Each structure stands twice: as C-alpha cells, then as structure tokens.
Amino acid sequence: ELGPNLKTELVREYERLQLVKRQIKELHQEQKRRIEEEETKAMKQIITLMQLRGVGPQSSWILVMEFFVWRKFKNRRELAACAGLTPTPYDSGSSQREQGISKAGSRRVRSLMVELAWLWLRYQPNSKLSRWFHSRFGVGKRFRRVGIVALARKLLIALWRYLEKGVVPEGAVLKAS
Numbered sequence: 001e002l003g004p005n006l007k008t009e010l011v012r013e014y015e016r017l018q019l020v021k022r023q024i025k026e027l028h029q030e031q032k033r034r035i036e037e038e039e040t041k042a043m044k045q046i047i048t049l050m051q052l053r054g055v056g057p058q059s060s061w062i063l064v065m066e067f068f069v070w071r072k073f074k075n076r077r078e079l080a081a082c083a084g085l086t087p088t089p090y091d092s093g094s095s096q097r098e099q100g101i102s103k104a105g106s107r108r109v110r111s112l113m114v115e116l117a118w119l120w121l122r123y124q125p126n127s128k129l130s131r132w133f134h135s136r137f138g139v140g141k142r143f144r145r146v147g148i149v150a151l152a153r154k155l156l157i158a159l160w161r162y163l164e165k166g167v168v169p170e171g172a173v174l175k176a177s
Contacts, residue, residue, distance in 0.1 A: 003075070003145060006073075028057075028058075031057065031058075031061055032057065035047060035061075041069070042064050042065060042069040044066075045060075045064045045068060045069065045163050046060045046061055046064045047060075048162065048163060049063060049064065049159060049162070049163065050175070051130075051174050051175055052124075052159075052162070052168075052169075052172055052173075052174060052175070053123040053124060053172075053173045053174065053175050054116070054120050054122065054123030054124055055116065055120040055159075059112055059115070059116055059119075062108065062109070062160065063109065063112065064163075066106065066108065066109060067082070067083070067106065067109050068160065068163060073160065076157045079106065079156060079157060079160050080153050080156065080157065082105045082106070083105045083106060083109050083110050083113060083153075083156055084105035084106065084107070084110045085110060085113065085149065085152060085153040085156060086153075087103075110152070113152035113153075113155060113156050114148055114152045115116035115147050115153040115162070116134075116152070116155060117149075117152040117155050118148060120151070120155055121133060121151070123173075124169075124171070124172050124173060126171050126173075127169055127170065127171035127172045127173075128169070128171045128172075129151060129154055129155060129158060129169060129170075130166065131147075131171070132151075132154070133147055133150075133151045134152075137150075139166055155169075158172075
C-alpha cells in the first residue's frame with residue numbers, strides 16, 4: 001500500500017506526463033500542417049529530405065529549421081564545423097593523434113546526425129556511405145562507435161549537397177511516392 005503523499009505525487013506526475021504527450025502530439029500535428037500547406041523554402045527542404053529512406057519528418061524538421069535554413073554554408077568544412085563534427089588533431093613534436101571531434105556547435109544537430117547515421121546504415125545499406133562505413137569500421141564495437149561519428153559528418157555533407165544542388169547521395173534509395 002502506497003502512502004497518501006506518494007499517491008498524490010504519482011497522480012501529479014502522471015497528469016504532467018499526459019500533458020507533455022498531448023503537447024508533443026499537437027506540435028507534430030502543427031509541423032505536419034505547415035509542411036503540407038506552406039510554400040516556404042524551409043518546408044520545401046523538409047519535404048526534400050523526407051524523400052530519402054531513413055529520414056523522417058522529425059529529423060528533417062530539426063535539420064532544416066535549426067541548421068540549414070538560418071545559415072548559408074560556403075563549403076563542407078564550414079558545415080561540419082558548425083555541427084561540431086570536425087576532427088581535433090593533437091600535434092606536438094613527434095606525437096600526433098586524434099582527440100575526437102570538436103563538439104563546437106549545435107549538440108542537438110550533432111546527436112541527431114549520429115542517430116541519422118545509424119538509421120542510414122539500416123535503411124540505405126547499399127549506399128556509398130554505408131559501404132564506406134562497413135569497409136572501414138565493420139569490425140569491433142569501439143571502432144563502430146568512432147566510425148559512426150565520421151559517417152554522421154559525411155552524411156551531413158551529403159544531405160547539404162542534396163538540398164543545395166539536388167545531388168542525391170550515391171546509391172541512396174528514395175521513398176516510394
């Protein structure tokens with residue numbers, strides 16, 4: 001038997017959870033409505049990204065609205081740097097090694113790109129990017145975790161080229177209409 005204070009707290013938390021779920025559902029409905037009705041550059045870019053298998057409405061929305069739409073990138077290095085997906089080498093005398101990625105930039109976009117990279121491997125297994133990943137990082141769990149960040153960077157650049165120049169990533173499959 002639960003105490004009265006704990007019961008009250010659980011009920012309050014449950015009600016808060018229901019409110020958050022309802023608000024998320026309303027946000028998704030609003031996003032869907034805007035994608036279908038608005039003719040802005042951002043909405044067109046979201047629709048374009050959603051044509052790729054493995055890229056859904058939420059990830060397309062975040063990438064476009066929080067990354068691509070507000071900034072014009074000059075090149076792939078600038079793009080990757082803005083997402084914090086650039087390598088940070090350590091070079092001191094005869095010692096040279098990688099320290100990982102810079103992590104400067106949008107944490108949300110960076111984590112989304114890592115998630116999209118895993119989805120890309122699942123839904124685009126025959127693409128050039130997936131084949132590159134498997135040939136380079138196919139063995140060992142640790143190497144795969146390092147490699148997925150490299151794939152995230154390459155995928156971000158490929159998606160940017162797809163939006164800017166209409167170049168579909170090599171070997172990528174589009175969703176059936």
